[in-house]
Amino acid sequence: MAYNNAEQLEEFRLETRKWLEANCPPSMRTPMVDDEVVWGGRNATFKNPDSKLWLDRMAEKGWTAPEWPKEYGGGGLSRAEARVLEQEMRRIKARAPLFSFGLWMFGPALLEFGNHEQKLRFIPDIVKGKIRWCQGYSEPGAGSDLAGLQTRCEDKGDHYLINGQKVWTSYADKADWIFCLVRTDTSTKHEGISFILFDMKSPGVEARPIQLISGESPFCETFFTDVKVPKDQLVGRLNGGWEIAKRLLQFERSSISSSGFGGTGSLSPEEYAKQLIGTDESGRLLDGDLRGRLADHRMYAKAFALTVQRQTEQAKAGQAVGHTASILKYGAAKMNQDRHELLIEALGTEGLGWAGEGFDKGALRVTRQWLRSKGNSIEGGTSEINLNVIAKRVLGLKDHQ
Numbered sequence: 001m002a003y004n005n006a007e008q009l010e011e012f013r014l015e016t017r018k019w020l021e022a023n024c025p026p027s028m029r030t031p032m033v034d035d036e037v038v039w040g041g042r043n044a045t046f047k048n049p050d051s052k053l054w055l056d057r058m059a060e061k062g063w064t065a066p067e068w069p070k071e072y073g074g075g076g077l078s079r080a081e082a083r084v085l086e087q088e089m090r091r092i093k094a095r096a097p098l099f100s101f102g103l104w105m106f107g108p109a110l111l112e113f114g115n116h117e118q119k120l121r122f123i124p125d126i127v128k129g130k131i132r133w134c135q136g137y138s139e140p141g142a143g144s145d146l147a148g149l150q151t152r153c154e155d156k157g158d159h160y161l162i163n164g165q166k167v168w169t170s171y172a173d174k175a176d177w178i179f180c181l182v183r184t185d186t187s188t189k190h191e192g193i194s195f196i197l198f199d200m201k202s203p204g205v206e207a208r209p210i211q212l213i214s215g216e217s218p219f220c221e222t223f224f225t226d227v228k229v230p231k232d233q234l235v236g237r238l239n240g241g242w243e244i245a246k247r248l249l250q251f252e253r254s255s256i257s258s259s260g261f262g263g264t265g266s267l268s269p270e271e272y273a274k275q276l277i278g279t280d281e282s283g284r285l286l287d288g289d290l291r292g293r294l295a296d297h298r299m300y301a302k303a304f305a306l307t308v309q310r311q312t313e314q315a316k317a318g319q320a321v322g323h324t325a326s327i328l329k330y331g332a333a334k335m336n337q338d339r340h341e342l343l344i345e346a347l348g349t350e351g352l353g354w355a356g357e358g359f360d361k362g363a364l365r366v367t368r369q370w371l372r373s374k375g376n377s378i379e380g381g382t383s384e385i386n387l388n389v390i391a392k393r394v395l396g397l398k399d400h401q
């Protein structure tokens with residue numbers, strides 16, 4: 001049933017509230033910490049069994065992807081209904097049941113460019129969190145200049161054969177499948193790229209984790225040696241992959257900006273500053289300079305959230321995401337990095353910890369997130385590249401000669 005008018009929406013709200021009250025486990029109504037983030041996939045592990053229960057219940061209703069078509073396992077909700085669901089989840093502080101490149105990037109692109117069989121095959125497993133996807137875009141010689149990618153894909157009659165290397169492939173060692181950009185024509189640049197999908201268990205695929213200074217390995221070098229891919233796993237037309245690639249980047253940039261890089265469970269800079277620096281008799285932070293900058297940041301964050309909300313509404317009302325995604329991605333990166341600078345400043349010496357008992361757990365998490373936030377202006381297209389897109393595609397400026 002579609003709920004269109006105010007009365008029907010109110011009915012939907014009450015039903016949703018009742019359902020959430022009955023089905024969202026109490027432990028899923030608490031702030032999430034990094035190591036409890038649910039990414040799903042064949043090898044998914046759940047630290048807290050309630051995470052699985054919550055994911056399964058939400059997926060059953062299609063509410064991990066509330067607005068995707070019911071035909072492919074989505075919730076089939078209208079924008080207005082999805083907003084009610086968001087509000088009701090926020091009301092009880094419900095966690096997002098699933099974090100997934102499938103939900104944020106690949107699924108929306110497949111719904112737009114895939115054929116019916118591909119959607120039936122792949123979309124329901126994204127909604128249920130059964131298959132975890134990774135993104136095979138960047139190569140050692142092709143990051144900002146993505147269209148310079150060299151991974152070869154040859155037509156061998158009854159299958160494609162892939163040889164080449166990707167890099168910075170986030171979680172390639174944990175993902176089940178990859179959506180990948182490959183070169184199918186070497187005589188031309190953008191028009192020689194195709195968009196293809198394959199199982200990371202295919203013979204010839206090797207993901208080597210890149211060890212960071214933190215000891216973590218969030219991304220991999222990914223090698224393909226004579227990887228055979230069935231022909232029905234090509235999305236769109238042969239050599240038509242660049243259009244899909246760009247669209248998917250818009251979904252990526254747009255989802256990054258609406259999640260604000262999805263920081264998990266730390267106190268706000270104001271809360272830390274008040275705790276550690278102290279307040280005057282009227283409750284104001286003692287450090288006047290920091291107070292002013294915190295206020296500036298809060299105003300920026302509020303204006304940014306409203307802009308994202310407006311853009312989301314426009315997108316849902318049928319106005320394409322488009323190049324405004326670059327504005328928002330740029331703004332979100334700046335905002336998240338500023339926020340972490342303020343957090344570290346507010347923490348003072350508490351922010352110098354790396355591990356061990358001597359530091360508060362929340363402060364240790366902030367220090368690591370501060371370092372992680374440095375990547376925000378690189379991932380999903382660097383800030384410089386997004387500024388180029390804004391200059392050319394939004395403002396219509398010409399290249400400087």
Ligand SMILES: Cc1cc2nc3c(=O)[nH]c(=O)nc-3n(C[C@H](O)[C@H](O)[C@H](O)COP(=O)(O)OP(=O)(O)OC[C@H]3O[C@@H](n4cnc5c(N)ncnc54)[C@H](O)[C@@H]3O)c2cc1C
Pocket residue numbers: 134135136137138139140142143144145167168169170171219375376378379380381382383384385388
């Ligand atoms: C946390 C994180 C996760 C990532 N996950 C993935 C992933 O899952 N899959 C994937 O495929 N990739 C991933 N990437 C890679 C990311 O997309 C690239 O790092 C990014 O596109 C930049 O490419 P590059 O590293 O080759 O830098 P380069 O393109 O070599 O750029 C180097 C510097 O030069 C600047 N520059 C380059 N060209 C221009 C220009 N024309 N004008 C002005 N400045 C320019 C850039 O802004 C940058 O500062 C991830 C990166 C990070 C940090």
